[in-house]
Amino acid sequence: MTEATLALAQAGDGEAFRELVDPHRRELQAHCYRILGSVQDAEDVLQEALLAAWRSIERFDGRSLRAWLYRIATNRCLNYLRGESRRPQPAGQPEHGPRRPGREWSAEPWWLEPYPGDPDDLVPGPEARYDARESIALSFVAGLQHLPPQQRAVLVLRDVLGFPASEAAGILGTTPAAVNSALIRARAAIPPDQRPNEVPLPRSTAEAAVVDRFVSAFQRFDLDELVSLLTEDARLTMPPEPDEHIGPWPIARFLQSHVGLELRFLPARANGQPALMLYLPDPHAPIWRANGLIVLTLRGDRIQALTRFTGPGLLARFGHPRTLPED
Incomplete structure (x- = not known):
């Protein structure tokens, strides 16, 4: 990101704005997918997030565009999940969702969709506990759907993307202590077998x-x-x-x-x-x-x-x- 490109975007130049956000689009889409479990929902929420970013680019302080975009996208995902109960249930499906008490981890959410391709261009941060392949695996994404939304977002921000607790707190509008507390609960809720084990290398x-x-x-x-x-x-x-x-x-x-x-x-x-x-x-x-x-x-x-x-x-x-x- 250059200061000149940012200045143009903040002056209303749509092409400059696209130049700023396009390098982050793929990882933001994967981020929304992990939290929501649906490619279609992720695409819809990402479009809302980018529109919100465009409308508020004048107020961006220029410090960390990536963290700023993640804050907007993450909160859009959480807003979507808060209204999830209003989403129509498929005909003939029993009522169930990620926050239903006693739900088994083995049961996959009905909205789960496959994510096209390999995670070759998804690069975790230095503090991440999952590598790119683990973090997009179908079983991991399905497992995330069973966490409460805030824990889900914290786990993805900290253990998948590698944001420090202070940055994750800024993205979520909370405190590092609250982030660490939610992370402990989220880690404890994920069974060990949700981590890939003895998986052959892709395309090997x-x-x-x-x-x-x-x-x-x-x-x-x-x-x-x-x-x-x-x-x-x-x-x-x-x-x-x-x-x-x-x-x-x-x-x-x-x-x-x-x-x-x-x-x-x-x-x-x-x-x-x-x-x-x-x-x-x-x-x-x-x-x-x-x-x-x-x-x-x-x-x-x-x-x-x-x-x-x-x-x-x-x-x-x-x-x-x-x-x-x-x-």
């Missing part, structure tokens, strides 16, 4: 081998091979559906209803993890139609979780075609 040979085995087994309808790929505590979930299948054999019984179907997969990346766009044949035309995204959470050379997503906007975000030709 080891990761590709597991994915290839999964695709091959599914396309060959080899149920035994599919079961052998799953860890003992493997989970299959399909947000926003409330159904959850835990363990190799319950998952196998569910998969059995799909074994025998013709399937095609295109590779994808979501939350820094391997993913597959699923295509099914159209019974009325010589094409294959997209039928959802499967995100694979790996542990060593096996699969710990399969999370299937569908819904509007999925194909556009991941850049995949709606249909494939028959050949």
Whole structure:
């Protein structure tokens, strides 16, 4: 940020303002996503935050643009969560949310969405306790949704982004003591197994081998091979559906209803993890139609979780075609 660019932005130059904020846009979007768990909600809130920043750029004191933008975005996220109860519940879904007493960590929130791509351009600060890949992992983002909003924001600001307690307090409009207290409670609430363990490196040979085995087994309808790929505590979930299948054999019984179907997969990346766009044949035309995204959470050379997503906007975000030709 140069003083000249800031002066132009504060004088009403929209291009100068974009020059100031564009380098922070991607990390701010990921920040909103972590707190909200939904890419669509994150995009909407980020647009509101940037509009608010544009309207108040004249009052920016010039000290730390990044912290100033994070303060606006974080508070917009918290405002959104305060009004979350007014968000329409999907038809047929039980009432549940991140603050429901007694809620299990294993149950994923219905609004959870996959984040496209890898976190290559997300760089944590020196005080961060999570690296970029851990901080965007699907299980971590799902786990965050079970924390009260203030604790969620504090954990992300301190342990994901690495802001010092004093800066986090300034962003949240509170005191360092309150930040430290909320952080202790948030850390205590996150089970150890929410941290990635023995995960193959992204795009590595080891990761590709597991994915290839999964695709091959599914396309060959080899149920035994599919079961052998799953860890003992493997989970299959399909947000926003409330159904959850835990363990190799319950998952196998569910998969059995799909074994025998013709399937095609295109590779994808979501939350820094391997993913597959699923295509099914159209019974009325010589094409294959997209039928959802499967995100694979790996542990060593096996699969710990399969999370299937569908819904509007999925194909556009991941850049995949709606249909494939028959050949």
